[in-house]
Amino acid sequence: MMLNPPPQPRISSKLIMPFVKSTMNVFTTMVKIKPNITAPYLKEDGHTTYDVSGIIGFSGGLLGSVIVSFQMETAHQLVNALVGAEVETNSPDFADAVGELANMIAGNAKKDLGLVTSIGVPSVVIGNCHIICRLTGVPCVVIPCHTSVGDFAVEVNIKPVA
């Protein structure tokens, strides 16, 4: 007996494109490093893409979270460029700067998401191969970003409230 495979989870591009636009805007304007953003893809596993994560939760018309995930040295260089000074990666200022980048990306995207929604204050997780639990049954879309100082990714795991 043939069984039909479960339907693939779907996510509207209307929920993804605002983050593409916002990421370009934030990094071009405030970090002065323009990212090359390539084709988004569906994330299959639970690990964040890289080792430094800025996490923003969504509530109201949208539920879920957006994670901005960096290679460590990429985060270091981008934070230095944002702040205009050397920031040690083991300092609270480093985590604060990562959180602020995530805050600006999520905040800047919010108005184009088409729903009344709020964002929380950022959290930052630093460590190899960490896992951040996401909404179950909701696709996580990864937006790959490439810069002159390395790669990072914006992971979008949000859904409209029914």
Add this chain to the structure above:
Amino acid sequence: MKFLLVDDSRTMRNIQKRILAEIGTVEFVEAGDGIQALQVIGVTADGFQLILIDWNMPNMDGITLVNRIRTTDKKTPLVMVTTESEKSRIVEAIRAGVNNYILKPFTPEGMLEKIRLTLRIAA
């Protein structure tokens, strides 16, 4: 001149200080949320030539802080610096009494232009 910078992100306060140092000789006072800001301000905001306020902060958010300041002080220039870019938010902030509104992300030139304009109008 004395400016109060209210933002829960020390990174953002440091960026603002770096940019606003171009204005001239400025003493910067900082607060990480609305409650800290009110403690710094005291009864009125006299003594500050400008207060920059983030919207989304823990303990007391920026719009609440603006409303609280304007109950006793109608004159000190208040500038909201935030990612909140929906028209309804901007209208809400203006109705609460902000003098200008700067969206994050911003360029140094963009911020300086708005701050200089705000100070010129207030003078």
